[in-house]
Amino acid sequence: MSFQFESAGESHGKGLIVFIKGLPAGLTIELDKINKRLKERMSGYGRGKRMNIERDCVEVVTGLRGSKTLGSPLVFLIKNNDYENWSEYMDPITGYGREVLSARPGHADFVGALKYNFDDMRNVLERASARETASRVAAGAVAEILLENFGVKIGSFVTGVGEHIFPLPDDLLVGYERSRKSIFFTPFPEEDEKIKSYVDEIKLKGDTLGGSVLAFALNVIPGIGSYTSYNERLSAIISFHISSIPATKAVEIGLGSQSSRMLGSEFHDEFTTEQKPSAKNLYGGLNQYLPKGIFRRSNFAGGIEGGMSNGEPIIVKSFMKPIPSTAKPLNGLNIRSMKIEEASYQRSDVLAIAAYSVIVSMQLSIALAGCYLKKFGSDNINETLDNFARYKEYIFKRFST
Ligand SMILES: Cc1cc2nc3c(=O)[nH]c(=O)nc-3n(C[C@H](O)[C@H](O)[C@H](O)COP(=O)(O)O)c2cc1C
Numbered sequence: 001m002s003f004q005f006e007s008a009g010e011s012h013g014k015g016l017i018v019f020i021k022g023l024p025a026g027l028t029i030e031l032d033k034i035n036k037r038l039k040e041r042m043s044g045y046g047r048g049k050r051m052n053i054e055r056d057c058v059e060v061v062t063g064l065r066g067s068k069t070l071g072s073p074l075v076f077l078i079k080n081n082d083y084e085n086w087s088e089y090m091d092p093i094t095g096y097g098r099e100v101l102s103a104r105p106g107h108a109d110f111v112g113a114l115k116y117n118f119d120d121m122r123n124v125l126e127r128a129s130a131r132e133t134a135s136r137v138a139a140g141a142v143a144e145i146l147l148e149n150f151g152v153k154i155g156s157f158v159t160g161v162g163e164h165i166f167p168l169p170d171d172l173l174v175g176y177e178r179s180r181k182s183i184f185f186t187p188f189p190e191e192d193e194k195i196k197s198y199v200d201e202i203k204l205k206g207d208t209l210g211g212s213v214l215a216f217a218l219n220v221i222p223g224i225g226s227y228t229s230y231n232e233r234l235s236a237i238i239s240f241h242i243s244s245i246p247a248t249k250a251v252e253i254g255l256g257s258q259s260s261r262m263l264g265s266e267f268h269d270e271f272t273t274e275q276k277p278s279a280k281n282l283y284g285g286l287n288q289y290l291p292k293g294i295f296r297r298s299n300f301a302g303g304i305e306g307g308m309s310n311g312e313p314i315i316v317k318s319f320m321k322p323i324p325s326t327a328k329p330l331n332g333l334n335i336r337s338m339k340i341e342e343a344s345y346q347r348s349d350v351l352a353i354a355a356y357s358v359i360v361s362m363q364l365s366i367a368l369a370g371c372y373l374k375k376f377g378s379d380n381i382n383e384t385l386d387n388f389a390r391y392k393e394y395i396f397k398r399f400s401t
């Protein structure tokens with residue numbers, strides 16, 4: 001399998017280990033690009049006090065020489081600054097105390113304690129915590145660097161915060177750039193004050209919020225993924241990568257659930273001679289890999305047909321549930337007394353949708369990077385890119401005959 005990624009680490013332990021296998025040798029890795037994404041993941045209005053403590057960045061442990069990959073496993077360490085405050089409880093040899101006995105609804109606590117036979121749910125929450133998503137973003141940023149070599153551009157923005165739903169921007173890239181100027185990562189920074197008051201109001205009530213994001217990949221060449229086996233379908237690979245992000249409750253490709261309410265004649269992306277990409281047709285018509293003068297009327301399929309990229313932008317929407325730890329605690333279950341009591345609460349995010357937006361786009365990068373390497377090889381980057389160039393040339397030759 002190409003682009004294998006593993007992570008290790010507890011939320012308040014020493015740090016996170018990121019292990020990436022299957023990268024071609026000779027790929028230049030700019031650490032700045034990885035650290036930029038890590039910083040973005042820590043941003044956004046609504047996050048808790050933990051984000052004031054951490055300064056996420058990668059330390060390279062193995063796999064690079066002179067900033068180029070060696071083809072061997074690439075391993076990063078992301079330190080947890082908060083470990084300093086937790087070493088007494090989290091030391092791998094002597095750590096003890098700060099038990100969590102009241103299972104928090106919406107968390108892994110209760111079933112984790114049952115499954116692994118713990119009587120302290122700290123042993124569960126330390127790994128179940130979304131702290132782990134920093135490692136996904138580090139690996140995803142490497143995948144993004146790889147994809148840049150194929151001309152692929154990845155991005156995302158927030159499309160909803162609680163009950164506030166935003167219209168899609170008419171230009172994906174403009175929307176993406178503008179989203180990085182918003183404290184909520186929406187394409188509408190001018191709406192920030194309104195949403196800020198809403199989040200403040202929810203926070204005052206001791207409650208929390210979720211939201212939704214749209215992630216995209218532009219210039220993906222047709223034929224990534226395959227219809228030949230269930231586990232090679234690009235839609236399945238992308239959905240798996242994104243739905244594995246904590247707090248994800250739905251992933252949609254293209255128009256997603258809306259498609260079920262449409263007629264075949266309305267939904268399917270007809271071929272046409274007119275190019276009209278817009279938010280309304282989900283950016284259909286941006287495909288560089290069609291015969292000259294031929295376009296798609298729409299991109300409701302989100303760039304995937306038959307489990308393969310079709311050259312239109314890949315569009316994925318993902319939905320995050322409200323943060324489960326609420327300052328006004330929900331009823332939990334004490335796993336020793338078996339009595340219902342207020343769930344444990346110390347500190348928490350009220351909203352983490354901006355971070356989620358970054359994580360979704362980085363998981364999309366990992367999903368695509370694996371499929372690109374499967375198609376074009378993964379021993380040496382020049383060989384991989386030669387194979388890519390040959391395939392591209394073959395496609396254009398087919399259209400000219
Ligand atoms: C970026 C991010 C930050 C999160 N921050 C918190 C948090 O501060 N407090 C909390 O209770 N849950 C937080 N969550 C959600 C929980 O980690 C998640 O809901 C929980 O582990 C249970 O997993 P599940 O929602 O996938 O069932 C966060 C999730 C993400 C993606």
Ligand SMILES: C=C(O[C@@H]1CC(C(=O)O)=C[C@@H](OP(=O)(O)O)[C@H]1O)C(=O)O
Nearest residue numbers: 048050051128129130131134347348349
């Ligand atoms: C640490 C991160 O997110 C954490 C995810 C999280 C949870 O329960 O998922 C709970 C909070 O941790 P703490 O209890 O230490 O405040 C968040 O801060 C991070 O994103 O880096």
